[in-house]
Amino acid sequence: MTPMIQPNRLLAVGAHPDDIDFGLGGTVTSLVNQGTEVVYCVITDGDAGGFDPTVPRSEIPNIRRNEQRAAADILGVSRVHFLGYRDGQLTVTQELRRDISRIIRKETPDVVVIQSPIRNIDQMYASHPDHIAAGEAAMAAIYPDSRNPFAHPSLVADEDLPAWTVPQTWVTNYPEPNYWVDITETFDRKIAALRAHVSQTEHMTDLAERMRSRAALTAADGDLPSGHTAEAFRVLDTR
Numbered sequence: 001m002t003p004m005i006q007p008n009r010l011l012a013v014g015a016h017p018d019d020i021d022f023g024l025g026g027t028v029t030s031l032v033n034q035g036t037e038v039v040y041c042v043i044t045d046g047d048a049g050g051f052d053p054t055v056p057r058s059e060i061p062n063i064r065r066n067e068q069r070a071a072a073d074i075l076g077v078s079r080v081h082f083l084g085y086r087d088g089q090l091t092v093t094q095e096l097r098r099d100i101s102r103i104i105r106k107e108t109p110d111v112v113v114i115q116s117p118i119r120n121i122d123q124m125y126a127s128h129p130d131h132i133a134a135g136e137a138a139m140a141a142i143y144p145d146s147r148n149p150f151a152h153p154s155l156v157a158d159e160d161l162p163a164w165t166v167p168q169t170w171v172t173n174y175p176e177p178n179y180w181v182d183i184t185e186t187f188d189r190k191i192a193a194l195r196a197h198v199s200q201t202e203h204m205t206d207l208a209e210r211m212r213s214r215a216a217l218t219a220a221d222g223d224l225p226s227g228h229t230a231e232a233f234r235v236l237d238t239r
């Protein structure tokens, strides 16, 4: 098994604003506290989300970007890159692979966190089609695109972004995780970040309880002590 490294810079890629905070908000807080620089790449503007019918749909992208920035601030994230794709319509295209490769080459992370490109049949919500497309496109950006100077040649020719190899990849919502991060100490901060996604979580009066029971099951799955909470990953050596 590949040991989980303590990254200098971690890039987390998510399909929607809030995906990264739901998937690894506790882990992000722990890593930032230990000196890791964390950067987000959010692919769509979440413009199919939001539950308030009185809010004009054209305002949703701005609202959700601002919510994502606020959540990232709460967790100590350094930067958020928005790719501006349409929510609910994500597919694996050369354009998306190039756009993620651009962020990888700009940020030169030693860890990239992606959503699972494989459907977890037991987790319907976590296996949203956009998440699977985001995971597959990010995996293709990690290998082979970012490390191949001849892939997406405009990144070198026009943007002066040389090839970059991502040494380690962590996958969220993978059916068979192999690493568990104890988030007992950072759980409350994660909930605060999720609350910053007001348009998504305002109506969830039991958000903390639901997240706590789910994270407790994850902790138990990873043989952590009773009463602890955790986030789980599949850690891949991608050197």
Ligand SMILES: [Zn+2]
Pocket (backbone or CB within 6 Å): 015, 016, 019, 128, 131
């Ligand atoms: Zn999502």
